[in-house]
Amino acid sequence: MDWGKTLAPYKQAVEELKVKLKGIRAEYERESSNSPIEFVTGRVKPIPSIIEKARERQIPLENLDTLQDIAGIRVVCQFVDDIYPIVEMLRKRNDFQIIEEKDYVFHKKDSGYRSYHMIIEYPVETVTGRIIVIAEVQIRTLAMNFWATNEHSLNYKYEGNLPSEVKLRLQKAAEAAFKLDEEMSKIRSEIHEAQRVFHRKS
Ligand SMILES: Nc1nc2c(ncn2[C@@H]2O[C@H](COP(=O)(O)OP(=O)(O)OP(=O)(O)O)[C@@H](O)[C@H]2O)c(=O)[nH]1
Ligand SMILES: Nc1ncnc2c1ncn2[C@@H]1O[C@H](COP(=O)(O)OP(=O)(O)OP(=O)(O)O)[C@@H](O)[C@H]1O
Structure with a gap:
């Protein structure tokens, strides 16, 4: 298996998506308005993790494209109220197609996990085509x-x-994180105001 060749388009997709989403944050910064995006990370799933997941799901290594998280992007924001505007903004984009959405913010997982997930189809241009x-x-x-x-x-x-x-x-920690998000939401406008003043001064 030539992992370098197999993972190249995923790597390309992660790099491009990181640049695009970081660009949105920079745009907000330039306008000195509060960005709903705090930071963006991305990764190509580590090879041992791909092999393990494919084995668990009995997916042959030739069919890796059925795994949805080989290319992964994470958008982290300050407040729960920032999540849905980001979702809306991503829905409006026409450089990728959203094929699935999972709202674990509203419907947390049994583990206590909360996040909003989007599975997208992202076109990557290669020398041999799209x-x-x-x-x-x-x-x-x-x-x-x-x-x-x-x-x-x-x-x-x-x-x-x-x-x-x-x-x-x-589970207790998840509950505490939920409460922290709730408390921060209540003083969101004050925090935003403070951050705008700080931004102006610096
Ligand atoms: N830390 C943590 N991450 C989670 C949890 N559940 C989901 N995730 C993350 O979300 C990804 C996708 O999870 P799901 O939406 O449940 O996808 P799935 O295909 O049903 O399940 P996975 O086998 O976990 O990929 C995972 O690969 C993790 O990165 C959790 O309980 N804890
Ligand atoms: N969408 C994503 N964006 C950015 N980083 C991610 C994303 N998904 C997972 N990661 C990070 O990638 C690293 C490797 O995670 P890995 O893919 O092995 O685990 P996982 O996401 O929990 O997958 P699995 O479903 O196989 O258990 C971890 O640090 C994880 O937090």
């Missing part, structure tokens, strides 16, 4: 990201079999 790459866009708040990052590390450590005590603590 390739449609499937990519996953996760949109979440800083608090949701903090929780998910830590939960992901623990899942990795315990190989997916979290001890019940750890699971319980994570």
